[in-house]
Amino acid sequence: METELYLPVKTFLESLDFAVKGEIGRCDILALREGDPPVMVICELKQSFNLELVLQGVDRACACDEVWLAARLSARGKGRESDARFRNLCRRLGFGLLGVSQHDEVQIIVTPEAPFPRRDPKRRSRLLKEHRKRQGDPVLGGSTRMPQMTAYRQQALACAVALVIAPQRRRDLAKAVPDAPKILERNVYGWFERVEKGIYGLTPAGREALERWPQACP
Numbered sequence: 001m002e003t004e005l006y007l008p009v010k011t012f013l014e015s016l017d018f019a020v021k022g023e024i025g026r027c028d029i030l031a032l033r034e035g036d037p038p039v040m041v042i043c044e045l046k047q048s049f050n051l052e053l054v055l056q057g058v059d060r061a062c063a064c065d066e067v068w069l070a071a072r073l074s075a076r077g078k079g080r081e082s083d084a085r086f087r088n089l090c091r092r093l094g095f096g097l098l099g100v101s102q103h104d105e106v107q108i109i110v111t112p113e114a115p116f117p118r119r120d121p122k123r124r125s126r127l128l129k130e131h132r133k134r135q136g137d138p139v140l141g142g143s144t145r146m147p148q149m150t151a152y153r154q155q156a157l158a159c160a161v162a163l164v165i166a167p168q169r170r171r172d173l174a175k176a177v178p179d180a181p182k183i184l185e186r187n188v189y190g191w192f193e194r195v196e197k198g199i200y201g202l203t204p205a206g207r208e209a210l211e212r213w214p215q216a217c218p
Helices: 003-014 051-063 084-093 121-133 151-162 180-186 204-212
Strands: 019-024 027-033 039-046 066-072 096-100 106-110 192-196 199-202
Touching: 003 019, 003 027, 003 039, 003 066, 003 096, 003 106, 019 121, 027 121, 039 051, 039 121, 051 066, 051 084, 051 121, 084 096, 084 106, 151 180, 151 204, 180 192
Parallel strands: 039 066, 066 096
Antiparallel strands: 019 027, 027 039, 096 106, 192 199
């Protein structure tokens, strides 16, 4: 699974002074080095180097400064990483290639050489905002088929924790959870109910959510 590659690649990028988080905006890895401007790297993971991995990189390129493609190195050294045509394609696209050995050692196969024009500043801004607002790194990069622990979900869970004992006013919750008023009003997950004007309580669905994600509870 792609998640097996996440921690080795994360460790590699952290050694380059990046703050690394998984599964942000459908990107397996989003790495951020603060500065003016910040440097944003997107890394996609696959069990082997293939065309789908390259296509994912093409899709992500407009939203970041560098794209890295990472995959498991073939046991016999006969995978795509050994194909000069594949490496040259990545060089022409400006993508970096990382190979992960069977012992989880990461090696650079191709270094990204060309900066990308920022054709989609709105998408870049959304990714940057999510990376900065998400608390910790709760999702392994490469995770699929499961609800993702986004910054929004983290704040919604924080609201649910605060409402376990008794309903509260939105403005009181906002002291600890800045987006609480919007989260309670929109009620995207069906976890909250309005008890009276400006006061919200927790629904059975909200209590089930806290059982599903116990790490949200203090």
